[in-house]
Amino acid sequence: MELVSTIEAGDRWVTHCAWELWKDSDVETGALDVAMQMRVNVQPSATSALACGLSNGNVVLIDVTQKLLLAPPGSPSSLEITTAIRDEKVAAPDKQIITAMRWVSRQDDIVSDLVLLTLI
Numbered sequence: 001m002e003l004v005s006t007i008e009a010g011d012r013w014v015t016h017c018a019w020e021l022w023k024d025s026d027v028e029t030g031a032l033d034v035a036m037q038m039r040v041n042v043q044p045s046a047t048s049a050l051a052c053g054l055s056n057g058n059v060v061l062i063d064v065t066q067k068l069l070l071a072p073p074g075s076p077s078s079l080e081i082t083t084a085i086r087d088e089k090v091a092a093p094d095k096q097i098i099t100a101m102r103w104v105s106r107q108d109d110i111v112s113d114l115v116l117l118t119l120i
Contacts, residue, residue, distance in 0.1 A: 004081040009052040009060045012093075016053035016101040022046045025065070044068050051090065053098040059090040 045067040
């Protein structure tokens with residue numbers, strides 16, 4: 001295990017985290033299999049989002065992309081990770097503590113929603 005990225009989510013404690021399901025980027029699975037069998041230089045990647053709930057009720061979304069950098073046979077491949085904070089505001093800081101947070105994906109749907117629960 002190694003540290004691959006550090007990003008500042010805010011100036012408060014992160015109390016909850018929730019990962020969105022990973023999605024393949026740009027390359028269909030069948031096309032990727034064919035390209036890899038033909039040893040074509042292809043760099044498969046996947047994207048996800050990490051929701052971070054802060055102690056003041058704010059929620060920050062961080063986009064994460066992983067790209068597999070394939071190496072010639074006999075050489076180790078490597079993984080390139082990029083992160084970026086989204087400008088999108090999910091929840092404004094209202095000083096209510098988030099008690100639960102989860103990504104919910106509907107079956108056969110590429111859309112996922114972030115669900116926040118707070119106790120009043």
